[in-house]
Amino acid sequence: MTIYGKQVDKKWQKTWAENESTTFTKKSGKEKLYVLEMFSYPSGSKLHAGHWFNYGPTDSWARMKRMQGYNVFQPMGFDAFGLPAENFAIKTGIHPMDSTLKNIETMETQLKAMGAMFNWDHEVVTCDPDYYKWTQWLFLQLYKNNLAYRKNAPVNWCPSCNTVLANEQVVDGLCERCGTAVEKKDLTQWFFNITKYADELLEGLEGLDWPEKTKSMQKHWIGRSYGSSVTFDVKDMDLTFDVFTTRVDTLFGATYVVFAPENKLVDVLTTPENRAAVEAYQDAAKKQSDIDRQSLTREKTGVFTGSYAVNPINGREIPIWVGDYVLNTYGTGIVMAVPAHDERDFEFATKYQLPIERVIEGGDALPFCEYGPMVNSPGFDGLQGDDAKSQVTAWLEERKKGALKVNYRLRDWLVSRQRYWGAPIPIVYCDHCGEVAVEESDLPVRLPYDVAFTPDGKSPLAKSESFMNTTCPRCGGPATREADTLDTFVCSSWYYLRYVDNKNSDAPFDKAKVNEMLPVDKYVGGPEHAVMHLLYSRFITKALRDMGYLSFDEPFKSLTHQGLILGPDGQKMSKSKGNTISPDEYIDQYGADVFRMYLMFGFSYSDGGAWSDEGIRSMARFVDRVERNFHNVRDILQSSDHVDTIRSEEKELLYWNANAVKGVTEDAEKMQFNTAIARMMELTNALNKYIGLDQHHHGTLKQVTEDFIRLLAPFAPHFSEEIWSLFGHSTSIFDEPWPILDAQALVKDEVEIAIQVNGKIKERIMVSTSSTEDEIKTLSLAAPAILRETEGKTVAKVIVIKGRLVNIVAK
Numbered sequence: 001m002t003i004y005g006k007q008v009d010k011k012w013q014k015t016w017a018e019n020e021s022t023t024f025t026k027k028s029g030k031e032k033l034y035v036l037e038m039f040s041y042p043s044g045s046k047l048h049a050g051h052w053f054n055y056g057p058t059d060s061w062a063r064m065k066r067m068q069g070y071n072v073f074q075p076m077g078f079d080a081f082g083l084p085a086e087n088f089a090i091k092t093g094i095h096p097m098d099s100t101l102k103n104i105e106t107m108e109t110q111l112k113a114m115g116a117m118f119n120w121d122h123e124v125v126t127c128d129p130d131y132y133k134w135t136q137w138l139f140l141q142l143y144k145n146n147l148a149y150r151k152n153a154p155v156n157w158c159p160s161c162n163t164v165l166a167n168e169q170v171v172d173g174l175c176e177r178c179g180t181a182v183e184k185k186d187l188t189q190w191f192f193n194i195t196k197y198a199d200e201l202l203e204g205l206e207g208l209d210w211p212e213k214t215k216s217m218q219k220h221w222i223g224r225s226y227g228s229s230v231t232f233d234v235k236d237m238d239l240t241f242d243v244f245t246t247r248v249d250t251l252f253g254a255t256y257v258v259f260a261p262e263n264k265l266v267d268v269l270t271t272p273e274n275r276a277a278v279e280a281y282q283d284a285a286k287k288q289s290d291i292d293r294q295s296l297t298r299e300k301t302g303v304f305t306g307s308y309a310v311n312p313i314n315g316r317e318i319p320i321w322v323g324d325y326v327l328n329t330y331g332t333g334i335v336m337a338v339p340a341h342d343e344r345d346f347e348f349a350t351k352y353q354l355p356i357e358r359v360i361e362g363g364d365a366l367p368f369c370e371y372g373p374m375v376n377s378p379g380f381d382g383l384q385g386d387d388a389k390s391q392v393t394a395w396l397e398e399r400k401k402g403a404l405k406v407n408y409r410l411r412d413w414l415v416s417r418q419r420y421w422g423a424p425i426p427i428v429y430c431d432h433c434g435e436v437a438v439e440e441s442d443l444p445v446r447l448p449y450d451v452a453f454t455p456d457g458k459s460p461l462a463k464s465e466s467f468m469n470t471t472c473p474r475c476g477g478p479a480t481r482e483a484d485t486l487d488t489f490v491c492s493s494w495y496y497l498r499y500v501d502n503k504n505s506d507a508p509f510d511k512a513k514v515n516e517m518l519p520v521d522k523y524v525g526g527p528e529h530a531v532m533h534l535l536y537s538r539f540i541t542k543a544l545r546d547m548g549y550l551s552f553d554e555p556f557k558s559l560t561h562q563g564l565i566l567g568p569d570g571q572k573m574s575k576s577k578g579n580t581i582s583p584d585e586y587i588d589q590y591g592a593d594v595f596r597m598y599l600m601f602g603f604s605y606s607d608g609g610a611w612s613d614e615g616i617r618s619m620a621r622f623v624d625r626v627e628r629n630f631h632n633v634r635d636i637l638q639s640s641d642h643v644d645t646i647r648s649e650e651k652e653l654l655y656w657n658a659n660a661v662k663g664v665t666e667d668a669e670k671m672q673f674n675t676a677i678a679r680m681m682e683l684t685n686a687l688n689k690y691i692g693l694d695q696h697h698h699g700t701l702k703q704v705t706e707d708f709i710r711l712l713a714p715f716a717p718h719f720s721e722e723i724w725s726l727f728g729h730s731t732s733i734f735d736e737p738w739p740i741l742d743a744q745a746l747v748k749d750e751v752e753i754a755i756q757v758n759g760k761i762k763e764r765i766m767v768s769t770s771s772t773e774d775e776i777k778t779l780s781l782a783a784p785a786i787l788r789e790t791e792g793k794t795v796a797k798v799i800v801i802k803g804r805l806v807n808i809v810a811k
């Protein structure tokens, strides 16, 4: 008889649903624990092994926490708007609303088959008007608090997705979604002012229990850099400009300046005789990606504008160039070039024969890019490092030519998209009043169904007259709606708040409820979200806090990234490679528990690895052994082979039990599921050995078996419920307390030692760990097998290696 598998899964899933063990209720006296798994895109119609690897083990963790006495909240939902779902719709020709809802239905069924204790009554689906109404509300709050604004700016454009992308969505110059080279376009777009929170976003990282790598990626993305701004006059023009430098101590060596080709001042600075060359250069630069432009190995290029600037510290007139190694979006888009002390400037100056002048001592050759005493810098010679920088900056500041300056790599978050499948931006444009926010009472601005959604570069909504034509909320005159939709990352930047109070129709959430349940105690999801989603959510939390809605600073206290499950060939799973693993087949064959156990045992949770069919078969064999042991234990407990004393055999079993309680509790806590399961395997072996004895101490056997089922329960929830009920219990195993460690049992008071005669093992005996060498010697020589071996011989020598071995030399 097999008591695991699909039928048993179904039985317990039904029972759990009926007993409302998947309904979240407030329990007094229990501490809340918010466990969150990143919700998924309903872009394909099926869950793959990767989803299971995110959700299964995390659910096991949550179940363990429940048994440890926490009131666990574990909601689930769908990140339904955005490119993945829309691209799927375009590919299949089915309207994204229809395909998305259908995919969600399938995925829900599959998630339920996993047996996770998700609180389905808290589900959110971001493309549902009941949800996006509040995404639009969020937009309006940001707008009213000057954190959302529209401006014309050069933006990243993906010619294949036909939409703009946030900086974060451009990876190595390519579209994060489709891999097409991203172009720059000047467009009017909506932005969220995330840069206002740059410092707090950086400093808040310190207190978070997050993977170090993720924290350092966010730190790098924010890119805070301390330096100075220096103001240069333009010769013969009523014009000044600022540069940002981290090496103001090299100012005397600034022998020319370089502007980014896109810089607005370039036109003004370019003299008639240089115009043709400068414009040709600007055109060519448009085709280069930022990554190429920043590459250290690429040959530096540039053109002279014909104008000169005045170095404020020595009055020297220095030429103004244009060069694409300067990025327009960093600092001020202008660099003071110090070829003697900067690699790129040195290369550029050498190529165009511009003056190179050493102003920092040190190194044999130029460029010398480290710190050292200032030289050739009248009035400052000998100063170095921070001291030098602050004195030069103070000198400039007195003359209103400079100041200390903090610069960030982080840019404001571009949130508008020229796509159909997203939340409409709740803004209208009136001839009379200009840009006007939609009244909150008029939300949601509904996304119309009947729209040609295939993207062609223009916002699809602009083609829907019934959507576009509206009246101005302020003057009542005719107005048109904003045709862009919101980046899907806006939807996912606040979903963890809505989960708590998902049916609220008067507000996005009840403040008190959210402040009680948040922050999320454990967040689990893929490392691909290290910057975007996790940074945006932190920003939104802080913005809502400052508006008075939230009383906490960070949304996710503790974060774990699960690794990637690869195909058996070690390659990332993809349909085109034909190496995907469909969980469904395995669930049909083995049930959810074996599948989940394999995922936890076969891989390190944070590293992942390659799929193995043999691995899942051997996990099924382990579960079979557990089941056999269990049936045997039941038979024994009904028999009369009982002993009353606790012998060394019982102590041995209790040792392995305590060892498992300790190991599983500690390792599963850290999401090291593989070693946790290994401890259960050891206990299974010990149980198996104990079962094989002639006589049993029934109380010990029952206790150890029941502890074992409790330990196993989070990992194999259906199977464990089944065993638990067959063991005569009528309550759910998940309402049982987690086993308590008996630390005393871990102290072994007896050890087995081997006895050798002339180098060959002849006998093993148990001795107390407190025995002296002499006692061990006496016991060994008196052992029956040894007496036989040494009969008629002289014992020449007895060597005792404590705790392990006795070696007898007999002649």
Ligand code: ANZ
Pocket: 225, 244, 245, 246, 247, 250, 260, 325, 326, 327, 328, 329, 330, 331, 332, 333, 334, 335, 336, 337, 338, 341, 342, 369, 407
């Ligand atoms: C003069 C100088 C002399 C510099 C020297 C460096 C060494 P981080 O640390 O990343 O903030 N820079 C400024 N704006 C730039 C832009 N838009 N595109 C490319 N480079 C730019 O780097 C700051 C340094 O990067 C600045 O300090 C500037 O070069 C350059 F011996 O100014 B430095």
Ligand code: ZN
Pocket: 430, 431, 432, 433, 434, 436, 472, 473, 474, 475, 476, 477, 479
């Ligand atoms: Zn108006």
